[in-house]
Amino acid sequence: MPSLRERQAAFQAELLAAAAPGAAPGLAVYRNNLRGNLALVLRLAFPATQKLLGDAAFNALAADFCLTHPPRDADLHRYGATFPAFLADSATQARLPALADLAWLDWSVHRALHAxxxxxxxxxxxxxxxxxxxxxxxxxxxxxxxxxxxxxxxxxxxxxxxxxxxxxxxxxxxxxxxxxxxxxxxxxxxxxxxxxxxxxxxxxxxxxxxxxxxxxxxxxxxxxxxxxxxxxxxxx
Amino acid sequence: MGAPLAAGIGLRLPHHQEFLASRPEIAWVEVHSENYLSGPAAAALERVRADYPVSLHGVGLSLGSAEGLDAAHLARLRALAQRIEPALLSEHLAWTGAGGTHLADLLPLPLHEESLEVVCRNVLRAQEALGRPILVENPSTYLQFAESSIPEPEFLTALCQRTGCGMICDINNIFVSAHNHGWDARAYLRALPAAAVGEYHLAGHAPGEDEAEGLLLDTHDRPVAGDVWALFQTALEMIGPRPVMIERDARLPPLSALLAEAAQAQSMLAACGGDQHALVA
CATH class of the missing domain: 3.90.930 (Outer Surface Protein A; domain 3)
Structure with missing residues (x-):
C-alpha cells in the first residue's frame, strides 16, 4: 500500500496531467473543479483581461496557466501574479498586443484592492x-x-x-x-x-x-x- | 463562546453591502476564512461581527495533508480569529495539495490508520495554534480509495475522540456521498458521534453531466433539495438540535432567498427543541 504522502503526490499529478481516457468519473469531477475554481479566481483578478479575450479564450488560457502554474498559497487572492508574464509569452499576445499590459494593470489593481x-x-x-x-x-x-x-x-x-x-x-x-x-x-x-x-x-x-x-x-x-x-x- | 442554537446563513462577499445596510434578523453568519485574511474585506467582516456572531469556516488548511500544515497559513488564520473572535472555527476532512501546491479544492482522503494519525496530528496542531477546539466537516466525495479500511463515520468518531475536536454534520454532503458510493445515509447518521456534532450544514447539489453522469455534485448553487431537508429532519431526531447554516456559494440568489431557507431550518430546529426566541422574522 502506498504511503499517504505517495498517494497524495500521485493523485495531484493525475489532476494536473492531461485527461486520460477511461479515467474514473470521480477523478473527472476533481479535475473539472480544479480548472473551474482557478479560472474563477483568475476571472475575478483579471476582469478587463477577461473581457478583452472573451470567455472561451480566457478560460482556455486560464486552464493552461493553472496546470503549469498552480497556486502555492491557500490565500487565493495572491494567485495570478505570474499570469501577465504567461500571457506575454502566449501566442495570443501577437494577435492582441495590449494583452499583457492590460493584465499587468488588472493585477496591480487587484493587489491594491486586497492590500x-x-x-x-x-x-x-x-x-x-x-x-x-x-x-x-x-x-x-x-x-x-x-x-x-x-x-x-x-x-x-x-x-x-x-x-x-x-x-x-x-x-x-x-x-x-x-x-x-x-x-x-x-x-x-x-x-x-x-x-x-x-x-x-x-x-x-x-x-x-x-x-x-x-x-x-x-x-x-x-x-x-x-x-x-x-x-x-x-x-x- | 458558541453559535446560537439557531439557523444562520453563509455570508458571501456580494451580499455584504446589502447585509450591512439591512441588518436582517438572523441569529448568526458563517464566512469562508480565506476570503478575509487581509484588506477591506476583513474590515467589512469586523462591521458584521459588531452585531452578529460570526463563524469562521476554513477551506485551505489541508487537515489531511501528509506533509503537515502550512505554518504561514495557520498563522494568518490565528490572526483572523484573534481579530474576529468567532463563535465557531471549522475546517474540512480533506487535503488541498502536495509539495507546496494548493489546488483550491477539497480533495478526498483514503481512510485508514495512517491517514487518521495524520489528520489527528494536524488537528491537534491547529487547535494548539488557534487556542480552542475546532469543528471538522464531513466531506462530499466522488471516489473512494481501494486502500481505505475505516468507514467515514468511524474515522470521524475516532478523530473527535483522539483530538477533542467536534464536527460539522453536513447533511448535503452525506446525501451526495451516500448517493455516489451506495451508502445508507441513515446508517451514516446513526454512526456519527452525536455529542461531538457542533453544527449542521445544509446546501444544494446537482446531478453530474458528461464524464460525471450518475454522480451527484456538491455544487452549492441552488436551494436545499427536498430529500436533504428530509435527511435533516432525521438528523434532528437522531442527533438533536444544533446551530444550522444555509450554504450557497455559486449562482447566489437574493439575500432574502437565503433568509427564507434559514427560516425553514429554524422552524424545524425550533420544533425539535432549538431556540424559540431566535426565529427568523
Missing amino acids: QDAPPLDPASLANAPETLVFLPRPSLSLLTLRRDVRPLWAALLSGDDHPPADDNIEQIALLHGPEGIEMHELDQTAFSLAVMLASAVSLEDAASHAGEDAASALAQCFTLGLFSFWRDAQS
Whole structure:
C-alpha cells in the first residue's frame, strides 16, 4: 500500500496531467473543479483581461496557466501574479498586443484592492532621519512600466463602453489605493526610477545620487503622491 | 463562546453591502476564512461581527495533508480569529495539495490508520495554534480509495475522540456521498458521534453531466433539495438540535432567498427543541 504522502503526490499529478481516457468519473469531477475554481479566481483578478479575450479564450488560457502554474498559497487572492508574464509569452499576445499590459494593470489593481494598506509617510518624520535611511513602500503600491498606455482601454472594458485601441506611448505609472479608491499617477523618468530604487530598499543617499540634479523634485513628487509609508535606518 | 442554537446563513462577499445596510434578523453568519485574511474585506467582516456572531469556516488548511500544515497559513488564520473572535472555527476532512501546491479544492482522503494519525496530528496542531477546539466537516466525495479500511463515520468518531475536536454534520454532503458510493445515509447518521456534532450544514447539489453522469455534485448553487431537508429532519431526531447554516456559494440568489431557507431550518430546529426566541422574522 502506498504511503499517504505517495498517494497524495500521485493523485495531484493525475489532476494536473492531461485527461486520460477511461479515467474514473470521480477523478473527472476533481479535475473539472480544479480548472473551474482557478479560472474563477483568475476571472475575478483579471476582469478587463477577461473581457478583452472573451470567455472561451480566457478560460482556455486560464486552464493552461493553472496546470503549469498552480497556486502555492491557500490565500487565493495572491494567485495570478505570474499570469501577465504567461500571457506575454502566449501566442495570443501577437494577435492582441495590449494583452499583457492590460493584465499587468488588472493585477496591480487587484493587489491594491486586497492590500492591508498603511497611511502615507509624514515628511516631517524625516527631520532627524539618518543619511542611510531606506523607505518602505505603501503595501498597495505597484510601479508599472506599460509598453502601451492601456488605461483608457481598461476603463472602457470594465464600463462596457466602446473601447479605443491602446495608445503606443510607453507609460510609467504609480498605482496605489488612495482615500477615494484606486489612484494611477504618471511619473516622469527620473521620479519613476527614484521610486523604483527606493521601493527596492536602496538608501535615499544612493538613490538620490543616481537621480542627479533632479533628485529633490523627484523625491517631492514621490512624497506628494504618498508612495511610501515608513522609513527605517538601513544600518540598524 | 458558541453559535446560537439557531439557523444562520453563509455570508458571501456580494451580499455584504446589502447585509450591512439591512441588518436582517438572523441569529448568526458563517464566512469562508480565506476570503478575509487581509484588506477591506476583513474590515467589512469586523462591521458584521459588531452585531452578529460570526463563524469562521476554513477551506485551505489541508487537515489531511501528509506533509503537515502550512505554518504561514495557520498563522494568518490565528490572526483572523484573534481579530474576529468567532463563535465557531471549522475546517474540512480533506487535503488541498502536495509539495507546496494548493489546488483550491477539497480533495478526498483514503481512510485508514495512517491517514487518521495524520489528520489527528494536524488537528491537534491547529487547535494548539488557534487556542480552542475546532469543528471538522464531513466531506462530499466522488471516489473512494481501494486502500481505505475505516468507514467515514468511524474515522470521524475516532478523530473527535483522539483530538477533542467536534464536527460539522453536513447533511448535503452525506446525501451526495451516500448517493455516489451506495451508502445508507441513515446508517451514516446513526454512526456519527452525536455529542461531538457542533453544527449542521445544509446546501444544494446537482446531478453530474458528461464524464460525471450518475454522480451527484456538491455544487452549492441552488436551494436545499427536498430529500436533504428530509435527511435533516432525521438528523434532528437522531442527533438533536444544533446551530444550522444555509450554504450557497455559486449562482447566489437574493439575500432574502437565503433568509427564507434559514427560516425553514429554524422552524424545524425550533420544533425539535432549538431556540424559540431566535426565529427568523
